[in-house]
Amino acid sequence: MDNLLANLTISVNEKLYVKNPETSDLGKKIIENSIILIHEIGFEAFTFKKLGERIQSNESSIYRYFESKHKLLLYLSSWYWSWIQYKLVFETNNISNPLEKLSKAIIIVTEEIKEDVSIRHIDESILNKIIICEFTKTFLTKEVDEENKKGFFLVYKSIINRITLMIEDVNPNYKYAKTLASSIVEGSLHQHYLKEHFKTITNLSESNSISDFYIDLIKKTLL
Amino acid sequence: MDNLLANLTISVNEKLYVKNPETSDLGKKIIENSIILIHEIGFEAFTFKKLGERIQSNESSIYRYFESKHKLLLYLSSWYWSWIQYKLVFETNNISNPLEKLSKAIIIVTEEIKEDVSIRHIDESILNKIIICEFTKTFLTKEVDEENKKGFFLVYKSIINRITLMIEDVNPNYKYAKTLASSIVEGSLHQHYLKEHFKTITNLSESNSISDFYIDLIKKTLL
DNA sequence: CAAATATAATAGTATTACTATCAATTACAG
DNA sequence: CTGTAATTGATAGTAATACTATTATATTTG
Numbered sequence: 001m002d003n004l005l006a007n008l009t010i011s012v013n014e015k016l017y018v019k020n021p022e023t024s025d026l027g028k029k030i031i032e033n034s035i036i037l038i039h040e041i042g043f044e045a046f047t048f049k050k051l052g053e054r055i056q057s058n059e060s061s062i063y064r065y066f067e068s069k070h071k072l073l074l075y076l077s078s079w080y081w082s083w084i085q086y087k088l089v090f091e092t093n094n095i096s097n098p099l100e101k102l103s104k105a106i107i108i109v110t111e112e113i114k115e116d117v118s119i120r121h122i123d124e125s126i127l128n129k130i131i132i133c134e135f136t137k138t139f140l141t142k143e144v145d146e147e148n149k150k151g152f153f154l155v156y157k158s159i160i161n162r163i164t165l166m167i168e169d170v171n172p173n174y175k176y177a178k179t180l181a182s183s184i185v186e187g188s189l190h191q192h193y194l195k196e197h198f199k200t201i202t203n204l205s206e207s208n209s210i211s212d213f214y215i216d217l218i219k220k221t222l223l
Numbered sequence: 224m225d226n227l228l229a230n231l232t233i234s235v236n237e238k239l240y241v242k243n244p245e246t247s248d249l250g251k252k253i254i255e256n257s258i259i260l261i262h263e264i265g266f267e268a269f270t271f272k273k274l275g276e277r278i279q280s281n282e283s284s285i286y287r288y289f290e291s292k293h294k295l296l297l298y299l300s301s302w303y304w305s306w307i308q309y310k311l312v313f314e315t316n317n318i319s320n321p322l323e324k325l326s327k328a329i330i331i332v333t334e335e336i337k338e339d340v341s342i343r344h345i346d347e348s349i350l351n352k353i354i355i356c357e358f359t360k361t362f363l364t365k366e367v368d369e370e371n372k373k374g375f376f377l378v379y380k381s382i383i384n385r386i387t388l389m390i391e392d393v394n395p396n397y398k399y400a401k402t403l404a405s406s407i408v409e410g411s412l413h414q415h416y417l418k419e420h421f422k423t424i425t426n427l428s429e430s431n432s433i434s435d436f437y438i439d440l441i442k443k444t445l446l
Numbered sequence: 447c448a449a450a451t452a453t454a455a456t457a458g459t460a461t462t463a464c465t466a467t468c469a470a471t472t473a474c475a476g
Numbered sequence: 477c478t479g480t481a482a483t484t485g486a487t488a489g490t491a492a493t494a495c496t497a498t499t500a501t502a503t504t505t506g
Contacts, residue, residue: 019452026453042365047493058454063495136359142265144420153421160424175426176436182417182424183410190409191402197367198376201383201405203398213399221443242483249484270462281485286464 010082015150016075019065029055030065031079032121034072039126043073043134070138074152077138080131081155083124084109088162098169102218105166107211109159110188132192160185171222180221184214233305238373239298242288250288252278254302255344257295262349266296266357293361297375300361303354304378306347307332311385321392325441328389330434332382333411355415383408394445403444407437 014020021027033055038046046069048062066072087108095101113128139153147153163181167174174180191210194202204210237243244250256278261269269292271285289295310331318324336351362376370376386404390397397403414433417425427433 024452044364048495049493058456059494060455060496061453064452068494133363136363139420140356140359140416141267148420157421157424164424176439177426178424179414179426179436182421183406183414186413187406187410191406193363194405197362197371198380198405201380201387201401203400203402213402216399217440217444221440247483271464272462281487282463283465283486284484287484291463 010079010086012075012078012082013151013154016071016078016152017066018063021065021075026055026057026061027065028121029057030062030072031076032123035076035123035126035130038073038076038130038134043069043130043137070141073134074138074147076127077131077135078152078155079122080124080127080135081159085155085159085162088159092166098166099219099223102163102166102170103215105163106184106214106218109163109185110210110214112192112210132189132196135189136186156185167218167222170218174222180218184218188214233302233309235298235301235305236374236377239294239301239375240289241286244288244298249278249280249284251344252280253285253288253295254299255346258299258346258349258353261296261299261353261357266292266353266360293364296357297361297370299350300354300358301375301378302345303347303350303358304382308378308382308385311382315389321389322442322446325386325389325393326438328386329407329437329441332386332408333433333437335415335433355412355419358412359409379408390441390445393441397445403441407441411437 052059164177167177272282275282387400390400
């Protein structure tokens with residue numbers, strides 16, 4: 001399964017880049033190192049100039065791939081959610097029991113990514129950390145509606161819709177399947193953040209997992 | 224009760240301002256109009272220069288009250304959560320039934336603020352909208368830990384702790400009281416945002432309230 | 447090997463997020 | 477009601493950001 005994913009090229013909305021970074025060495029270097037640099041200094045302090053210095057390339061060359069750092073973050077997010085969606089589809093496909101299927105989906109969507117899975121230039125573990133800290137910022141902007149229309153959040157919404165269907169499969173009478181699904185996906189990012197920075201307002205820790213909380217929650221809510 | 228609140232001066236961590244905006248006309252104008260302007264153009268596009276133009280004052284004068292727009296947003300957030308905390312304490316104080324008490328708390332924390340409550344210079348309804356769009360950004364920064372130590376998020380955490388206690392009062396055996404409480408507070412902001420910008424991934428709407436979802440959730444989870 | 451394409455280097459612009467200085471106004475204290 | 481302090485306003489200046497444009501130099505490919 002991991003090998004399958006490693007060989008897969010994850011495709012991302014074309015409007016997010018000027019030139020597809022997957023088509024060149026420089027492009028891949030941009031992706032690889034932007035992930036590391038954003039993680040190191042945070043998205044606010046991250047600039048194309050700094051990235052250029054790190055990869056021994058020029059600011060202007062990076063602009064040939066991405067219009068802005070916001071688009072780059074949208075690209076990284078989109079890539080991340082596509083990757084999660086593949087995992088979600090492959091790993092739940094053969095599960096027939098609805099509750100078991102939903103539980104597996106919750107694990108995939110909420111668990112911390114600990115290992116760098118692949119041979120690829122993308123370190124999924126660091127990307128996961130970026131998503132926790134930065135993903136919310138991609139849509140909390142004045143341009144959301146516009147960018148939503150352009151399809152920049154399609155994969156993210158698609159994951160939530162898949163989970164919604166799984167919830168409905170467990171209990172077709174539950175009135176808030178969509179809200180529950182979107183709460184799990186966004187809420188788990190938030191709980192990961194609390195675990196790191198606001199330990200006093202979460203019960204979750206290394207030993208007490210986020211997936212357990214949500215699986216307990218859906219069992220009590222849906223059964 | 225509304226009158227009581229209207230006359231109350233809500234106090235905010237002193238480290239958040241250079242000069243207390245409550246002590247002068249200009250200060251109050253800054254608060255009043257920053258809320259309106261941030262709501263209009265979003266926090267990213269908001270600058271002290273633009274605010275100065277709007278209130279016919281000077282950029283440099285605004286810097287005498289707040290070090291940066293980030294501190295100003297922290298101030299507004301802190302003010303908002305203090306105000307919510309007052310409502311929470313006053314309105315749940317005399318309720319003895321634990322479930323009823325928790326339900327009331329959930330309504331206070333999750334409901335949309337529709338009316339501008341007071342005679343004050345602060346429009347709570349618009350402030351509520353800002354919190355929905357911008358509050359998360361106050362802590363998703365590289366400076367969180369530092370600012371958390373300085374107590375910038377104390378009121379927010381205090382609200383979550385109060386709700387945690389109420390949850391434990393309903394069911395002392397529930398293992399995730401803190402996580403549930405923090406999920407409700409942050410999650411409701413997120414659901415309000417979805418209602419506005421991503422309608423397809425929430426069941427909530429004008430007629431289907433966020434409070435109902437969470438009250439249903441806690442009943443199923445705790446009873 | 448020539449032409450096309452990709453990348454690098456440099457320069458330039460408007461805006462942001464401030465700091466510093468000094469002048470003008472207002473407040474308030476004796 | 478006047479002098480002093482405090483507040484506010486106006487102006488200027490700085491380093492950094494988020495780009496665009498232009499030209500030069502590599503590199504690829506047909």
